[in-house]
Amino acid sequence: MKDLIKYIAQSxxxxxxxxxxxxxxxxxxxxxxxRVAKEDLGKVIGKxxxxxxxxxxxxxxxxxxxxKRAVLEIIE
Numbered sequence: 110m111k112d113l114i115k116y117i118a119q120s121x122x123x124x125x126x127x128x129x130x131x132x133x134x135x136x137x138x139x140x141x142x143x144r145v146a147k148e149d150l151g152k153v154i155g156k157x158x159x160x161x162x163x164x165x166x167x168x169x170x171x172x173x174x175x176x177k178r179a180v181l182e183i184i185e
Contacts, residue, residue: 110171110179114141117164122149138178141168145183153183 111132119125122145129144145153154161165181172179 110139110168110175111141113171114143114164114168114181117167118143118145118153121152121160122146123152124149138180139172140180140182143181143183147185150183150185 111130115128115130118128118130122128124146127146127149131142131144133140133142143153152160153164155163161181161183168179168181
């Protein structure tokens, strides 16, 4: 799932080499933290958060298939 988010984020931004994804594992839930360059933050979030919501939906579908729960956090 970490690789999935990294691939999507790198496709959206102007500086794909500055995309950092880390995963904090829990018993049932894993938190995926996404960091991008400050000027690319708007592209990852999108208008009214639509892009971020779409990424969270894709992550939710992928994590359901693996029978885990994953949460995406976009960090400034």
